[in-house]
Amino acid sequence: MTFNNLTITGTGSYLPSNVLASREIDARLGWPTGDCESRFGIASRHVASPEETSSMMAAKAALAAMEMAGCKPADLDMILGACGVMEQPIPSTAALVQERLGLGHSGIPAFDVNATCLSFLQALDLAAMQIHLGRARRVLVFSSDIASVGLDWDQPEAAAIFGDGAAAVIVEAGGEGAILAHDFQTYSYARDACVLAAGGTRVNPARGIEQGQDRFQMDGAKAFKIASRYLPRFLSSLLSKARVRIDEVDCVVPHQASALSVSHAMRNLRLRPDRVIDIFARIGNQIAASIPTALDHAVRSGRLGRGDTALLIGTSAGISVGGMMVRF
Known part of the structure; x- marks a missing residue:
C-alpha cells in the first residue's frame, strides 16, 4: 500500500x-x-x-x-x-x-x-x-x-x-514525501541462526541461566545463506510494488549487517556503489539502529535530498527480510 x-x-x-x-x-x-x-x-x-x-x-x-x-x-x-x-x-x-x-x-x-x-x-x-x-x-x-x-x-x-x-x-x-512500498517476510525454519536466549520467560535468572545463554549467538554463514536465497526475489517484488526500476533509485540504505553483506548486495543486485550508503567500516552492525543511522548519514551528507527515492532494505534474526521504498 x-x-x-x-x-x-x-x-x-x-x-x-x-x-x-x-x-x-x-x-x-x-x-x-x-x-x-x-x-x-x-x-x-x-x-x-x-x-x-x-x-x-x-x-x-x-x-x-x-x-x-x-x-x-x-x-x-x-x-x-x-x-x-x-x-x-x-x-x-x-x-x-x-x-x-x-x-x-x-x-x-x-x-x-x-x-x-x-x-x-x-x-x-x-x-x-x-x-x-x-x-x-x-x-x-x-x-x-x-x-x-x-x-x-x-x-x-x-x-x-x-x-x-x-x-x-x-x-x-x-x-511531498511518501512510502511507495513496504514488505516483510519471515522464514522461521532458520530461527536458530541468530539467538539471544536469556531475557524472556524461558531463560531468566529466576530459573537459572546456563553459560552462553545471556550472550548473542550467531551462525553468520547460515544467516547470510538464507538471506541471500530470498533477497533477490524479495527486492524484485518490492520494486514492482513501488513501480520503480532499480536504476531509478537515488539512494540505497541497507542494513549494515557486515562488510560482506553490503558488498554482496551491491554486486549481485547490480547497484551502483555511489548510490549505496556503506558506513559499516566505522560503525559496525548497530542492530536496529543500523538502517536509521545510515539514513541520517545519507541525509546529512547530501546523498539523499528532497524528492529523491530511497530504498531501505535489510535482514534480521528470524530469519526475516524487509524493505521499504521511500520518496524523501
Whole structure:
C-alpha cells in the first residue's frame, strides 16, 4: 500500500563517545594487528558507557531529528520505539524516552515495536498507517541498541562487528514525501541462526541461566545463506510494488549487517556503489539502529535530498527480510 502526503521531515543519530579501534580488538583476541579489519572489513565501532543507556542515546538522536524537522517534543503525537534489544523488559524503551523528552505527563502513546534488526522499518510503516488513518500528525520513530553488553568474545565473528548507537526520524502528515512500498517476510525454519536466549520467560535468572545463554549467538554463514536465497526475489517484488526500476533509485540504505553483506548486495543486485550508503567500516552492525543511522548519514551528507527515492532494505534474526521504498 502506498502512503502519500507524509514526509520524513527530520533525521538524527547519536554515537557513543568511546571508539573501539580494530587494533584493540586484535589485541583482545590475540590476533596480529590488522587481522580484524582484514577479516571483517571493520576499522572501528562505538561502545556505550554505563551512562549512555538506550533511552539516553535515543533521546539525543530524537532531539537532533526534531531540530532538523523544526519541532519540539510537545509537538509530537506518538512515540514508537524500534530497538532490537530493549533497555529493560518493562516498561517499554519508548516510555523511558518519553520521560527523557519531558513528556512524562503528556499522555501521548509511547510503545515499542520489535523485529530485531528490521524494527525501524516495521515501526516506520506503523507510523505511516497511524498518520494515514488520522490518528497522529507527527510521530517520532527511534532505534537505539547497545550490542556491546551481550557479545560472546569466544565467537569473534559476531563480537568483532557489532557496535552501539541510536537514530531517529520525525514523520509528519503532508508534504511531498511518501512510502511507495513496504514488505516483510519471515522464514522461521532458520530461527536458530541468530539467538539471544536469556531475557524472556524461558531463560531468566529466576530459573537459572546456563553459560552462553545471556550472550548473542550467531551462525553468520547460515544467516547470510538464507538471506541471500530470498533477497533477490524479495527486492524484485518490492520494486514492482513501488513501480520503480532499480536504476531509478537515488539512494540505497541497507542494513549494515557486515562488510560482506553490503558488498554482496551491491554486486549481485547490480547497484551502483555511489548510490549505496556503506558506513559499516566505522560503525559496525548497530542492530536496529543500523538502517536509521545510515539514513541520517545519507541525509546529512547530501546523498539523499528532497524528492529523491530511497530504498531501505535489510535482514534480521528470524530469519526475516524487509524493505521499504521511500520518496524523501
